[in-house]
Amino acid sequence: MSERVRTLNRDGIAAFDRYLSELARNALASPPYDILDDWRHAQEFEPEIMVDQMPNGAPFRNRMEFGVYLHRKLSVVDQSAVSRNYGLWNWLSLYFFDQLCPPGADGARRVGPKELYLFLPGQGFRRHIRHLVRSPWLIVADHGDNAKVLLLGTDRGNASPLTTRGRVFEHLAVRQNVLNNRTIIAAARRLYFDERSGRTWFGASGRGAGSVGRYALVVQQLELTYDTRACTVEQLLGLLPSEFDEYKRRAGLR
Amino acid sequence: MKRRFNSTGRRHIPSSLVSIRLVYPDEAHDSVSFDAELSKLKTLGLPNNAKVYVEPYVTGSSSIMRFPFGTIDSIVVPPDRTLSELDAGGRIVFRIKVVDESETLGRILAASNAIRPLDDRVSQDQQRSILPVETRDLGEAVWRLDMQDVDRPTLVLNSRIGGLLDRIKNDPFVQGAIVPHAVRQILIAILDPERADVTDDTPWVQDWKVWIAAMLGTPLDEDLDADLVEQRADDIVNRFVERWRFASRAEPNHEHSTPYHE
Numbered sequence: 370m371s372e373r374v375r376t377l378n379r380d381g382i383a384a385f386d387r388y389l390s391e392l393a394r395n396a397l398a399s400p401p402y403d404i405l406d407d408w409r410h411a412q413e414f415e416p417e418i419m420v421d422q423m424p425n426g427a428p429f430r431n432r433m434e435f436g437v438y439l440h441r442k443l444s445v446v447d448q449s450a451v452s453r454n455y456g457l458w459n460w461l462s463l464y465f466f467d468q469l470c471p472p473g474a475d476g477a478r479r480v481g482p483k484e485l486y487l488f489l490p491g492q493g494f495r496r497h498i499r500h501l502v503r504s505p506w507l508i509v510a511d512h513g514d515n516a517k518v519l520l521l522g523t524d525r526g527n528a529s530p531l532t533t534r535g536r537v538f539e540h541l542a543v544r545q546n547v548l549n550n551r552t553i554i555a556a557a558r559r560l561y562f563d564e565r566s567g568r569t570w571f572g573a574s575g576r577g578a579g580s581v582g583r584y585a586l587v588v589q590q591l592e593l594t595y596d597t598r599a600c601t602v603e604q605l606l607g608l609l610p611s612e613f614d615e616y617k618r619r620a621g622l623r
Numbered sequence: 624m625k626r627r628f629n630s631t632g633r634r635h636i637p638s639s640l641v642s643i644r645l646v647y648p649d650e651a652h653d654s655v656s657f658d659a660e661l662s663k664l665k666t667l668g669l670p671n672n673a674k675v676y677v678e679p680y681v682t683g684s685s686s687i688m689r690f691p692f693g694t695i696d697s698i699v700v701p702p703d704r705t706l707s708e709l710d711a712g713g714r715i716v717f718r719i720k721v722v723d724e725s726e727t728l729g730r731i732l733a734a735s736n737a738i739r740p741l742d743d744r745v746s747q748d749q750q751r752s753i754l755p756v757e758t759r760d761l762g763e764a765v766w767r768l769d770m771q772d773v774d775r776p777t778l779v780l781n782s783r784i785g786g787l788l789d790r791i792k793n794d795p796f797v798q799g800a801i802v803p804h805a806v807r808q809i810l811i812a813i814l815d816p817e818r819a820d821v822t823d824d825t826p827w828v829q830d831w832k833v834w835i836a837a838m839l840g841t842p843l844d845e846d847l848d849a850d851l852v853e854q855r856a857d858d859i860v861n862r863f864v865e866r867w868r869f870a871s872r873a874e875p876n877h878e879h880s881t882p883y884h885e
Contacts (some may be wrong), residue, residue, distance in 0.1 A: 449710055490761060545683075545685060578784040595729060599724075599729050
């Protein structure tokens with residue numbers, strides 16, 4: 370069922386925060402869904418935007434689908450204006466909470482760190498980017514289809530694909546200079562995303578030579594010497610050392 | 624003391640060669656813009672045809688923009704310098720790059736990161752301070768030290784606590800409860816030989832070394848062993864608190880006449 374998007378006010382965010390603390394102690398605690406449309410805790414977002422927890426009649430299949438959905442819904446407003454709208458992201462987090470922190474068969478929820486659900490001032494980039502609702506939206510908004518490499522690495526057989534971020538995301542997205550460089554993310558897609566299977570290559574997120582972790586370190590080094598923001602994907606890939614040859618071969622670059 | 628060599632050949636652009644100022648719009652709903660004076664880049668002795676780029680970005684955010692400013696010998700200010708794509712409400716800093724584009728792949732000849740713009744809404748004292756103080760909504764935290772992607776470490780106070788900014792300037796009790804701990808964090812970052820993000824090339828480090836030398840009455844010791852970092856930081860903080868006598872000045876009958884900023 371569709372619902373109009375709102376923003377949690379300070380009391381609403383505090384209530385959600387208290388719930389997350391309670392959930393860490395009592396895994397059976399019920400989310401305070403009643404505050405979503407309670408005027409004391411939430412105000413209507415302008416302009417009117419309607420969202421649905423299951424727009425296709427089923428939970429989101431992966432974080433890419435979720436990010437594309439949010440981006441489409443929020444495209445009527447300026448990205449820079451909503452990016453730090455704390456009340457909006459926290460309202461959406463509570464609204465989608467059953468998919469972000471689903472109850473198990475026994476009703477118990479395995480809650481993660483608060484920054485996965487709560488977007489707050491002063492958290493810093495590394496915690497902000499872990500927010501399970503805002504980050505898929507932001508990455509799709511900034512990188513379009515190339516967001517796949519960051520958002521589709523985690524859904525192998527995961528019944529709750531919105532709950533986790535995956536190691537590819539952790540290596541690339543938590544580095545501010547990497548995430549805001551479109552060339553680096555586009556090149557990462559070429560190297561590590563298997564277009565046929567719709568997933569990152571098996572082993573890409575490991576620690577070995579040519580892995581995503583190594584890629585994140587190497588491209589940051591290259592950025593000291595080369596203007597990687599202005600170069601093409603092919604130029605950037607051409608600068609990578611031989612340890613990346615196997616992934617270049619898979620990408621049809623050698 | 625750690626020393627690192629810049630193996631890329633890239634030169635650092637001194638802050639004295641650039642001046643960037645935020646320009647606030649008349650209408651609140653319009654975006655902030657900026658002015659940049661870059662003509663002194665010529666004095667770096669770089670190729671005349673090297674391209675100049677200005678990249679404003681928001682600390683703690685992935686939002687970034689990029690403005691071409693012509694070449695070293697012919698700075699061309701783009702007419703539209705509106706920062707419309709940066710996250711609203713974040714702290715804006717700038718990166719400047721001088722790029723050799725004579726070959727197919729641009730090579731960075733000189734750069735400077737996290738340049739703090741002149742801001743008419745921030746006092747000149749704040750802009751000169753080695754530890755500027757800001758207020759932001761920090762949730763339930765009272766304060767924190769901001770050292771990530773900034774041109775200087777910044778003490779951030781929670782804007783939800785009314786009057787805290789005044790108290791950090793005037794109340795020795797609040798000063799003593801917060802400032803020495805912030806200073807200690809900065810000292811450890813400077814002294815720690817394993818800390819790759821704070822090196823002698825980091826612009827603010829030299830300012831802090833001058834301050835430390837003044838505090839100690841002697842230059843900071845070089846080649847400090849990693850095991851001694853915390854002890855050395857504690858020594859310096861002790862000198863700091865003794866000099867400023869926070870506890871004595873916080874006593875009920877003491878006249879709070881000594882300002883925190885000398």
